[in-house]
Amino acid sequence: MTVPTGSVYGFLGPNGSGKTTTLRLLLGMLPADDGAITVLGHDVPLGVHKALAKTGYVPERLHLYPTLTVEEIMRYHAAFYPDWDDARAEQLRRGFSLRAEQPIERLSKGESGKLMMLLALAHNPELLVLDEPTDGLDPVVRRDVLSALLEYVAARGATVLISSHLIHEQERICDHVGVMDGGRLVAEMPMTTFRGGIKRLRVNKAPVDRGDFPFTLLSRGATAGREEEWVVRGWQPAMREYFQTGDSELREVIDLDLEESFVELLRSARTPAGIAAEEN
Amino acid sequence: MSESGLRRTTLTRRAVAALVLVAGAAGALAAQDLQKLGMRIVAADRAAAAAHDSILEIVRVMRNKRLPYDSIVTGAITLRFTSKDLSPSTRAALTRAGDATWERVEHGLGDAATRVAGRVPIVISDRTAASFISEARAYEYMSRLLPHIIDLGLPNMPGRSRGFVEPLNEAQAEDAMIDLVGSVASMDEPPALKVYVGDWLPAAGLNERNWNAAAIDLATTNASVARDCFAGSIPRCKSALGLTKVSDPYTEWYSPEDWRVIVSGSLNMGIVTEGRRDAMQACVAGHDMKECEWLVRERPASLPLDMDVRRTVVGLALELGGPKAYDRLVAAQGGSASDVLAATSGLGIDELVGQWRAHVLSATPANVRPRALEATAMLAWMLVFAFVAQRRRP
Amino acid sequence: MFRQVLFTQWKWARTELFAYTLGAFLIPTAILKITVNGLDDYSVGAMLTAVAAAGAFFVFLAFVCAIGLAVRPYLADQALKHVYSLSLPVPWATFLRYRFLAGAVLLVAPTIAVFMGAGLATMTAAVPPTLHAYPFGLAVRFYLSALEIYAATFLLQYVAGKNAVRVVLALIGVLVVLELGSRFFGTTDAWVWMWDHLTTLPGPLETLTARWMMIDV
Numbered sequence: 001m002t003v004p005t006g007s008v009y010g011f012l013g014p015n016g017s018g019k020t021t022t023l024r025l026l027l028g029m030l031p032a033d034d035g036a037i038t039v040l041g042h043d044v045p046l047g048v049h050k051a052l053a054k055t056g057y058v059p060e061r062l063h064l065y066p067t068l069t070v071e072e073i074m075r076y077h078a079a080f081y082p083d084w085d086d087a088r089a090e091q092l093r094r095g096f097s098l099r100a101e102q103p104i105e106r107l108s109k110g111e112s113g114k115l116m117m118l119l120a121l122a123h124n125p126e127l128l129v130l131d132e133p134t135d136g137l138d139p140v141v142r143r144d145v146l147s148a149l150l151e152y153v154a155a156r157g158a159t160v161l162i163s164s165h166l167i168h169e170q171e172r173i174c175d176h177v178g179v180m181d182g183g184r185l186v187a188e189m190p191m192t193t194f195r196g197g198i199k200r201l202r203v204n205k206a207p208v209d210r211g212d213f214p215f216t217l218l219s220r221g222a223t224a225g226r227e228e229e230w231v232v233r234g235w236q237p238a239m240r241e242y243f244q245t246g247d248s249e250l251r252e253v254i255d256l257d258l259e260e261s262f263v264e265l266l267r268s269a270r271t272p273a274g275i276a277a278e279e280n
Numbered sequence: 281m282s283e284s285g286l287r288r289t290t291l292t293r294r295a296v297a298a299l300v301l302v303a304g305a306a307g308a309l310a311a312q313d314l315q316k317l318g319m320r321i322v323a324a325d326r327a328a329a330a331a332h333d334s335i336l337e338i339v340r341v342m343r344n345k346r347l348p349y350d351s352i353v354t355g356a357i358t359l360r361f362t363s364k365d366l367s368p369s370t371r372a373a374l375t376r377a378g379d380a381t382w383e384r385v386e387h388g389l390g391d392a393a394t395r396v397a398g399r400v401p402i403v404i405s406d407r408t409a410a411s412f413i414s415e416a417r418a419y420e421y422m423s424r425l426l427p428h429i430i431d432l433g434l435p436n437m438p439g440r441s442r443g444f445v446e447p448l449n450e451a452q453a454e455d456a457m458i459d460l461v462g463s464v465a466s467m468d469e470p471p472a473l474k475v476y477v478g479d480w481l482p483a484a485g486l487n488e489r490n491w492n493a494a495a496i497d498l499a500t501t502n503a504s505v506a507r508d509c510f511a512g513s514i515p516r517c518k519s520a521l522g523l524t525k526v527s528d529p530y531t532e533w534y535s536p537e538d539w540r541v542i543v544s545g546s547l548n549m550g551i552v553t554e555g556r557r558d559a560m561q562a563c564v565a566g567h568d569m570k571e572c573e574w575l576v577r578e579r580p581a582s583l584p585l586d587m588d589v590r591r592t593v594v595g596l597a598l599e600l601g602g603p604k605a606y607d608r609l610v611a612a613q614g615g616s617a618s619d620v621l622a623a624t625s626g627l628g629i630d631e632l633v634g635q636w637r638a639h640v641l642s643a644t645p646a647n648v649r650p651r652a653l654e655a656t657a658m659l660a661w662m663l664v665f666a667f668v669a670q671r672r673r674p
Numbered sequence: 675m676f677r678q679v680l681f682t683q684w685k686w687a688r689t690e691l692f693a694y695t696l697g698a699f700l701i702p703t704a705i706l707k708i709t710v711n712g713l714d715d716y717s718v719g720a721m722l723t724a725v726a727a728a729g730a731f732f733v734f735l736a737f738v739c740a741i742g743l744a745v746r747p748y749l750a751d752q753a754l755k756h757v758y759s760l761s762l763p764v765p766w767a768t769f770l771r772y773r774f775l776a777g778a779v780l781l782v783a784p785t786i787a788v789f790m791g792a793g794l795a796t797m798t799a800a801v802p803p804t805l806h807a808y809p810f811g812l813a814v815r816f817y818l819s820a821l822e823i824y825a826a827t828f829l830l831q832y833v834a835g836k837n838a839v840r841v842v843l844a845l846i847g848v849l850v851v852l853e854l855g856s857r858f859f860g861t862t863d864a865w866v867w868m869w870d871h872l873t874t875l876p877g878p879l880e881t882l883t884a885r886w887m888m889i890d891v
Binding site for chain 1: 675677678681682685686750753754756757758760761762763764765
């Protein structure tokens with residue numbers, strides 16, 4: 001998995017696919033069994049605290065001490081981050097309409113989400129790791145939180161790794177996407193590729209797979225008569241020519257929306273053929 | 281006859297005796313009530329049990345007589361035993377304890393050490409723990425569960441033996457041996473000293489524990505004479521230690537306030553002589569010191585410092601007197617306790633008591649303030665715990 | 675950083691800490707008032723007996739303070755599955771060091787209260803001339819013992835985690851088995867050996883067997 005510097009990387013996957021575990025591995029909260037992790041040039045877990053100093057993290061659930069007040073947790077948090085910006089924090093607090101003396105345990109879900117975003121942004125991080133940051137928030141709060149995030153990214157050019165199962169939300173803000181399923185990274189590509197690259201094809205007299213397809217065949221299935229429906233990745237219009245050889249006939253190329261693409265990607269990943277295709 | 285054969289015969293006899301008693305008693309039921317009959321049966325059972333125990337003892341002696349004596353010799357101390365059951369580990373532990381004892385006795389008694397320690401062997405015997413329990417017949421199964429007891433004693437000196445469970449605790453065995461050698465050492469002590477410290481001398485010198493106990497006794501006894509000694513008066517120390525003639529101990533050793541404490545102690549513990557309650561209460565209330573005096577004088581005046589404290593004076597005299605101290609102690613047969621101690625130490629009694637007081641005051645036992653080693657150990661444990669805790673992430 | 679960690683730990687434990695401190699201050703006086711001054715008369719032996727018995731209170735207080743102060747922050751982190759603590763940009767060992775030191779600092783409050791309480795109690799009681807008051811010594815022992823128990827609890831929590839209670843129960847189980855063994859099969863050796871090693875220097879429980887007496891010879 002590679003998150004390009006300066007990108008907004010959407011991390012997609014169904015519930016339980018391992019997104020949160022992956023994020024925690026990246027931040028050194030869990031020990032990795034194997035492999036190597038580098039975050040902002042620092043090896044994890046050895047230099048993770050250096051990476052964390054430049055990282056803003058918003059976990060899936062409220063992770064702050066409930067008995068502290070908003071002001072106290074801001075002070076506490078600030079003490080650990082050398083680049084903490086008091087003025088910025090205060091500005092965000094006011095912007096989010098959070099009362100300083102309010103105990104965290106009495107914050108609503110929306111206020112908790114705002115507070116976590118405030119803490120993640122106020123120390124000018126180079127990387128933001130956001131685990132389902134808008135999950136369960138009402139639309140108004142979600143808009144506030146995402147605006148704050150986008151403003152920051154626009155101003156600072158920070159890298160954002162955002163995990164979510166809300167695909168349409170990712171579509172709006174992400175320029176890269178990674179799809180996780182069953183603990184595996186199933187696909188990783190620029191959002192443009194993801195958005196336009198997965199197609200459903202209706203093929204008459206479908207050819208045998210000789211391993212020479214110019215696209216990645218994610219799945220195939222018979223519909224009626226000798227017609228088959230294929231789901232392919234990496235489709236380009238020029239690839240129509242492939243079907244013009246032999247008896248095969250490409251009858252229709254159907255665009256999938258992001259959610260359908262996501263579902264097809266997952267479906268293919270869960271079949272042995274799909275896994276093989278991914279590995280190829 | 282074997283022991284088990286004897287046991288069976290005895291049990292049969294006891295059963296027959298009980299049956300005869302019951303049969304005889306049956307005819308007299310009209311005249312005697314059941315309680316008396318029960319008492320007679322219990323008495324008969326006890327007599328039979330005593331006979332049974334005597335026979336077992338005879339068997340044990342006979343069996344031991346057939347076995348050759350074995351012994352462990354450490355310095356001049358001989359540990360004699362006959363039992364086949366003394367395990368190699370127990371023998372080794374006894375040898376080490378004996379070695380340690382001998383080293384201390386040699387230091388404590390100087391030139392006389394060999395003579396005293398070699399005079400009587402220490403006898404080691406073993407028996408089952410169940411034999412300690414009265415009515416052991418009812419608990420015979422316990423002999424299978426409980427371990428053997430290793431007894432350390434002196435021949436012809438019952439009551440001084442000490443029993444140990446295996447595996448033997450060496451330090452305790454050493455204490456027992458020192459105790460036994462101390463009893464042997466007291467065999468020749470002058471009569472005045474026998475009255476003063478009893479049938480025991482500190483043959484192995486004194487240790488920190490002895491001095492600590494003396495310090496606590498001196499500081500805590502409810503007697504004005506001890507408080508004066510604590511404050512620095514040597515004549516009062518001599519008096520508190522029972523080394524001077526006292527004409528009226530009630531007034532010389534105790535103040536009126538001490539009388540009140542003594543009476544109060546009795547009252548608190550519920551020791552009230554019939555018809556004295558009002559007087560005691562009046563005394564404790566502090567209304568009438570005459571009542572207190574009268575009540576105190578009704579009981580014997582006890583020495584303010586106990587015998588163990590007096591033994592520290594003897595121990596110090598032996599220590600200060602050098603290698604010939606014990607010989608001088610034995611030679612001073614006709615003198616008073618004060619004379620014997622002066623002769624033993626080779627010092628005047630005032631000087632001896634002065635040194636004793638200095639020793640006692642400097643031996644104040646460890647109080648709540650942690651010693652340097654203790655504090656270091658606590659801090660070290662704390663650091664170890666904290667360090668190990670940091671090694672693991674949740 | 676440390677100040678903030680200290681602040682949070684103080685905030686979590688302040689109610690109990692206040693109770694411990696108040697107890698540590700008042701109870702020495704209460705002990706002497708009830709036991710010693712309650713005696714009919716001036717008796718050195720009775721005073722020492724009473725003070726020795728009251729020593730158990732200080733051991734108990736040391737245990738309660740230490741365990742209370744160690745458990746509070748751990749539970750606060752445990753409730754959040756340690757996510758927040760682990761997301762902070764400090765090495766874990768450094769964070770735990772701050773946690774540990776903060777508890778050690780907070781333990782000073784009941785220690786000062788023990789010193790002042792015992793000092794006040796012994797000043798207002800009639801201490802016989804052959805005895806001495808040791809409020810400072812008592813406070814030092816209290817602090818060091820509490821610190822040791824605090825460290826042991828700290829270790830148990832962070833090493834055994836959720837299994838800490840099971841570990842404690844297992845230890846109690848071992849003690850019970852040893853005790854039963856010694857009672858019914860005469861296997862006193864292991865029990866005695868263990869107890870001897872724990873309670874004699876340099877054993878970690880040695881401090882519990884010391885003379886916890888604010889008045890002593």
